[in-house]
Amino acid sequence: MSRSLPCSRHLQLRAERFLPGGVDSPVRAFRAVGGDPPFVTHAEGAYLFDADGNRYLDFFGSWGPMVLGHAFPPVVEAIQAAAARGASFGASIAAEADLAELVTRCFPSVEKLRFVSSGTEACMSAIRLARGFTGRNFVVKFEGCYHGHSDAMLVKAGSGVATLGIPGSAGVPAETAMHTLALPFNDLEAVRAVFAARPDQIACVIVEPVVGNAGTIPPAAGYLQGLREITARHGALLILDEVMTGFRLSLGGAQQVYGINPDLTTLGKIIGGGLPCGAFGGRADVMEFLAPLGPVYQAGTLSGNPLAMAAGIATLRHLISHEEELYSGLEQTTEIIAEGVGRVAKEVGIPITVNRVGSMFTWFFTDQPVTDFSSAASSDTVSFGRFHRAMLDAGVWLPPSQYEAAFVSTAHGQAEVGKVLEAARHALA
Ligand code: KE4
16 A cells, blocks of 8 residues: 555545445545545444544434444344344344334334335335326426435426426436426425326325435425325325434434324335335335235345344334433434534624434525525535535534535534534634
8 A cells, every 4th residue: 555645545546446436325425525535444423433543523424324323332232143143034034023013113104014225225116106006107206305216216307397307317218207297395386286287197296304315404384284185185195205304303203293194104224223224114005015915016135134124123122212312312412513503604704504303404505595405506515515624624524415414313422512513613714
């Protein structure tokens, strides 16, 4: 290894020989903020450690799963014990129903569910199920919401509200994109218009109940209730994509916080305790359209994987048994951090809009309120990139994009609050 290069730089160059961009998921490449991504060697609690011996306070938490912090002992022990019994069987195990029972206890709208290996699989499968159950082809999603990388979800808005979606990525055929209608978030009129334009043609509406993938954007008052009423009136299914918000905003996710009863829910991230796991579930009459009971096919070699089930069970058991103080603690710590940095920015004349729901938040570098993707896009991403780099140099690792949510874990305590506020004072000065 060349002495002059930092280890992470050397590892990046090596990774680029085998992996496009040196990464297995694009956002990790730091293209939106510039500079080299540190290579992590290990993590513990609220901290990540890189190949050059640097320690970072972690505010992206593996993009959501690590709500209990890294290497949480009960989860580590559960994974180790499961691994000693064999990693995967491709056969039924009791732990699948054990975790499913915990999920249905936390999400009363989920009468039946199926485990998959990622949030993408959960959303892709839920959409196929909605189309199979209703016999309709069109799907409504919202700009700025991300539901994984299946073709039907990599679509951007056509010119008008009811116009056909257009591919949002190379490799997505127009014939696929045309059945996805992308509307502005927090705009119920647009939803009413698209149902009026396409009566009896829309299978489902899928939405992040609190958007995390445009940065954090809460639903306007009455918005989610409006989606529920409109979809029910038109016989379309409402799918809440709670891959990020599930077990994050409360034990019952956003649907518990906002009192919404969706037809289907997708889950991921926290449900696997850091291991590959997703799930989709909801009304039993809809779920029973799935093979082997019904005509909608869906399958997966590692679905219900023993190690992922063990990690998820250990995680959910801890969240359930410490619910009250755990979620109020996350709320308080996150408010102090998110609003505290907002105040520091205001003191030095830098406009930042702070959007926060529970323990997910975003500092938007704009003086406008951020209520949908177009207002999020008014942010000064160059300033955000400079802020990100300055915070990283100060040992605070924020998600490397203005359009991502930051997360606080139960491992973030008073010392971590002091550290991030101090780092922000220097970074924003
Ligand atoms: P995965 O396939 O990445 O497990 O889940 C897709 C997904 C679905 N729904 C929501 C609401 C999500 O936030 C995600 C994944 N989120 C991104 C972070 N914004 C994953 C990080 C990445 O792409 O590397």
